Amino acid sequence: MALIGKLVVCGVGLIGGSFALALREKGEVEHVVGMGRSRAALNRARTLGVIDEIATDWATALADADHVLLATPVGQIDTIMTAMAPHLQGRTVVSDVGSTKGGVIAATYQRLDAHLARIVPAHPIAGAEKSGVEAASAALFRGKRTVITPLPENDPAAVERVREAWRICGAAVVDMSPQDHDRVFAAVSHLPHLLAFGLVHDLAGRANAELLFSHAASGFRDFTRIAGSHPEMWRDICVANRQALLGELDQYLGELALIRSLLLSSNGERLELLFEEARQARTQWGERDAAERKQAENF
């Protein structure tokens, strides 16, 4: 018997679509219903075999649903939970894929407080400069992590269902508190995105932008890859996690002030030491990261 009979995916893009495809591939879902803002995207998702059915209202979508995945930009979650509330049934497990957890959890307590036992916040860590259901793949989460941040009110069986679904997708499931989650990802994900968007935006606005871009090479390519990410998704992440992100940005501005002062005084010795410490940390992390990815491939 499949883990999930009826799955509702709200926001059938890269992440939501890949979740459905991965469960389908393993025979762990029987019927997938898609919901979302764009009828055209839902039609493509159905044509591609990612979903079986399109629902246009929550009453229909939630009837006899076993599992709901909210895979929209996080800024829409509050509105969606408000719309879901009158129709959510007692046995349906709800999870999400938001890159920030604070706002999603606040909406959960405010809009779905009668259902806290079965609403399990989660965040699959899958790089996504591509977007849209066309980019969805059953393999997207294989060897990646999914962080879950269970609520104190969660029913252990609901948490286990979410955990198992992500394991079936090939992800390693890690538990964190929502606060830790939002601080950690502000540092290692949200800030780098902001910095890369900022650099490209800065250069693109110059009078000599054409000349600058024509000489950009591989270092620039990798550094700015994440500046190709989905603007609305990242707007929502930045706004939702602004407190932690501002803290990280200010800490980084302190680092840049240090570097600036070393440059101003031509302090090559201390600059080299700083670069050396960064290189060592990056190299160590890179080796561990490569080993983990290799292990995941063999999995």
Added chain:
Amino acid sequence: MALIGKLVVCGVGLIGGSFALALREKGEVEHVVGMGRSRAALNRARTLGVIDEIATDWATALADADHVLLATPVGQIDTIMTAMAPHLQGRTVVSDVGSTKGGVIAATYQRLDAHLARIVPAHPIAGAEKSGVEAASAALFRGKRTVITPLPENDPAAVERVREAWRICGAAVVDMSPQDHDRVFAAVSHLPHLLAFGLVHDLAGRANAELLFSHAASGFRDFTRIAGSHPEMWRDICVANRQALLGELDQYLGELALIRSLLLSSNGERLELLFEEARQARTQWGERDAAERKQAENF
């Protein structure tokens, strides 16, 4: 007949070694002499077949030399040119690979002013988070650019020799003024390196560094790849190009101040617009860059 009879490479690392290997592969160099600070590295270069001979003094190295490539970190160029001056012969062409041109050219006028006709500054654009002769490859420059910044005093035949050598390595040769070169690369290369070193240095110094790094994923991997670059090389680049780099850093700090104010006021609309402009510029550049690389592969 080979383009170069006797080639002297000072600093037989990734770049110097790859230049020698590429010319060897095409039969365009007859004899390669290595010089450098590290006898162990030179021994490895000879064992690997990158050089034929090790020289320990400039008198020996420069006797009957056709071509000299200075491939050390730029901070050593002034000392090297001073040592070369008494031994440099009238027909030897000298070039370098420095990522900044201002300091190299200043040293040229100060130390080798009797030889300006045949000293042609150059900069091959090849990403180099790896370093050392073990990473050298005849293919390193294939499909990449080499910028040359000829001096007004240069003999056209010497410029053509340097141009031809890089073409043989597979590079597209582009002319620029030294001032333009240093400003352009401050923006698209030196600043991103500084920002990546800074982010990793910042995170590595935290009490919870272990937790942070354990959740870093593909976005972080690409953004920080250049933080694995050679600390001494980048110290020298930053110090040599500090004026242009400080200008770029200050411009970027202005961009971050704008982003910070949008975050502080939760101005999602303008954040999204900024991200969208960055994404468009990055996507356009990325498509052009990918097309150029594909063309280079077929070359």
